Amino acid sequence: MPEPVAFFRGHYMNPKDARIGVMTHAFHYGTATFGGINATWDEEKQRFCLFRVREHYCRQLAACKMLHMQLPYTADDMVNITLEAVRRTGFRQNVYCRPVAYKSSEFIGVKLHDLEDDWLVIATVLPPFSTSGGLRCCTSSWTRISDNQIPTHGKICGGYVNGALAKTEAQLAGFDDGIMLTPDGHVSEGAVTNTFVVLKGNLVTPPPCDSILLGMTRDTVMQLARNELGIDTIERSIVRSELYEAEEAFFTGTYAGVVPIVEVDHRPVGTGAPGPLTASLQQMYRQVAMGRNPKYAGWCTFLVPDQDVTRDDGTLTAVKELSQS
Ligand code: PMP
Numbered sequence: 001m002p003e004p005v006a007f008f009r010g011h012y013m014n015p016k017d018a019r020i021g022v023m024t025h026a027f028h029y030g031t032a033t034f035g036g037i038n039a040t041w042d043e044e045k046q047r048f049c050l051f052r053v054r055e056h057y058c059r060q061l062a063a064c065k066m067l068h069m070q071l072p073y074t075a076d077d078m079v080n081i082t083l084e085a086v087r088r089t090g091f092r093q094n095v096y097c098r099p100v101a102y103k104s105s106e107f108i109g110v111k112l113h114d115l116e117d118d119w120l121v122i123a124t125v126l127p128p129f130s131t132s133g134g135l136r137c138c139t140s141s142w143t144r145i146s147d148n149q150i151p152t153h154g155k156i157c158g159g160y161v162n163g164a165l166a167k168t169e170a171q172l173a174g175f176d177d178g179i180m181l182t183p184d185g186h187v188s189e190g191a192v193t194n195t196f197v198v199l200k201g202n203l204v205t206p207p208p209c210d211s212i213l214l215g216m217t218r219d220t221v222m223q224l225a226r227n228e229l230g231i232d233t234i235e236r237s238i239v240r241s242e243l244y245e246a247e248e249a250f251f252t253g254t255y256a257g258v259v260p261i262v263e264v265d266h267r268p269v270g271t272g273a274p275g276p277l278t279a280s281l282q283q284m285y286r287q288v289a290m291g292r293n294p295k296y297a298g299w300c301t302f303l304v305p306d307q308d309v310t311r312d313d314g315t316l317t318a319v320k321e322l323s324q325s
Contacts, residue, residue, distance in 0.1 A: 002090035004124035007081050012088055015122050023106035025115055030158020032102035033063035036192075036254045039086045039095040039123070039303065040290045048086055048095065048303040049291030051254075052216050053079050057099070059216070063154025064101050069117040071101055078121070079301065085123040087305050096126045096255065102157075129255055134262030134274050137190070139240060140166035140178030144188035144211045152211045163191030177251070179243065179264065186210045187238040193251035193259070194218040196233075198270075198277055199242055207235040217252035217285070220299070224284050227295075231277075248275030250282075257289070258282035 008018035026032035037056045039048040057075040064071055073081070078099065086095050104118035142165045145152060150159040162180070167190075170178035177190045187206055189195050194215040196205045203225055206212050225231040243249065247270040249261040258281050260274035269275075274282075287293050291300040 002092070004122060005085045005088045006120060006122045007085050008120045009118070012085060015124065018120065018122075020102075020104070021106050023108070024102070025105050025107050026102035026157065028108065029103075029110055030156070030161070031067060031112060031115075032100055032157040033060055033067060033069070034101075034155050034157055035060045035097075035099045036155075037082065037097040037099070038254055038289060039082075039097060041091070041093050041095070042290050042292070043092075045291075046092075046304065046306075047291070048305065049289065050079075050083065050086070050097075050301040050303060051289045051291075052220070052299045053082060053097075053301050055216060059214070060099060060101060060155070063151075063156060064117070066151045066154045067101075067103070067156065068112040069101055069103070071117055071119045073119055078119070082121050082123070083301065083303050085121055086303055089123050090305075091125060092305070093125060094128075095123050098122045098124065100157075126255065129257065129259065131256075131259050134260035135176040135251065136174075136263040137177050137179050137261050138170050138173060138175045138265050139243065140169060140180045142166045142169065142178070142180060144180035144182050146183055146211050147209070153208070153214055155213060160191075167191040180211075181240065182211050184237075185240060187240065187243060188212055190251050190253075193253040193256050195238070195261075196221065196250050196252065197238060197242060197246035198248035198275060199246055201247075203231050203233045203277065204238060204242075205233055205235055206238055210237055215252055215254075217254055217257070220288065221252050221258060221281050221285060224281060224288065228284055229277075229280070243269075246270065248278050250274075250278045252285075258285045 004015050006015040006018040035056050039050045057078040099121040101119045103115045105115040145162045166178035180188045182188050188211045222233040243264045244267050249269045251259045260278045288296045
């Protein structure tokens with residue numbers, strides 16, 4: 001039977017057997033960083049495509065630096081361990097990989113320095129992100145954390161209480177998600193998604209300084225818009241009025257993909273149906289993330305589960321059980 005696999009303290013195991021102590025620093029203070037990486041299953045080609053996996057790990061290592069973390073693994077080690085974890089699951093469907101780097105010392109005291117760090121990754125299956133024709137969103141009453149409170153360019157676990165407050169507030173009020181604004185009232189992002197709007201035919205997204213995570217899907221969409229449609233995305237601050245003025249709006253994220261937003265604060269976005277640019281980017285993104293577009297094969301690391309681990313450059317990677325660290 002296929003089952004989720006965790007790589008924890010140097011070994012592959014069932015996530016149920018991977019346990020941390022109650023004194024663990026990250027559990028008390030959110031002193032950890034996480035990631036989310038898709039291994040998309042291509043039934044026809046009988047292979048997984050891990051999308052921009054090395055870049056995900058470079059982003060995680062940058063977040064580790066923000067938290068004064070030093071890991072015993074390089075980005076390449078993390079890629080190889082992740083491939084092996086996916087292979088060991090035995091799944092033949094989309095797998096979601098969740099790496100976590102965390103302050104592993106069993107220590108009470110609020111600080112970042114002079115603590116031990118560790119890293120683990122879980123390969124598991126998530127239910128598909130439900131969109132049912134597009135999302136109904138509200139602007140959140142929760143302000144997005146600003147970069148001088150908790151660095152927003154890193155996926156820092158403690159900071160996700162902010163997104164969780166926004167998401168739950170939105171869902172308890174009957175919406176699908178909340179769009180958070182910066183302290184200055186600029187549109188920032190959803191709990192785990194970047195925001196795009198189409199305004200007078202222009203594709204617009206908040207800039208890196210409006211408290212966003214620099215999403216991999218955001219970057220992918222901007223590159224696809226430029227290369228495939230000749231559309232340059234404008235990165236500039238967006239105000240709340242523009243959410244109501246937009247012809248189209250969508251979220252991007254690894255788990256979500258490209259998801260249309262069809263309503264904001266009880267006002268239809270454009271016609272109230274997913275817009276044509278959104279639909280076109282959504283379709284292109286799906287193909288590219290599954291590894292079906294050879295032009296973007298450089299973003300893809302393919303794993304043929306019944307063979308050795310194969311890299312996109314065709315080389316084989318032998319992944320060995322690492323010794324206890
Ligand atoms: N913003 C936040 C706060 C997120 O957690 C995520 C998910 N990683 C995103 C945006 C989208 O980023 P990506 O496209 O890299 O998944």
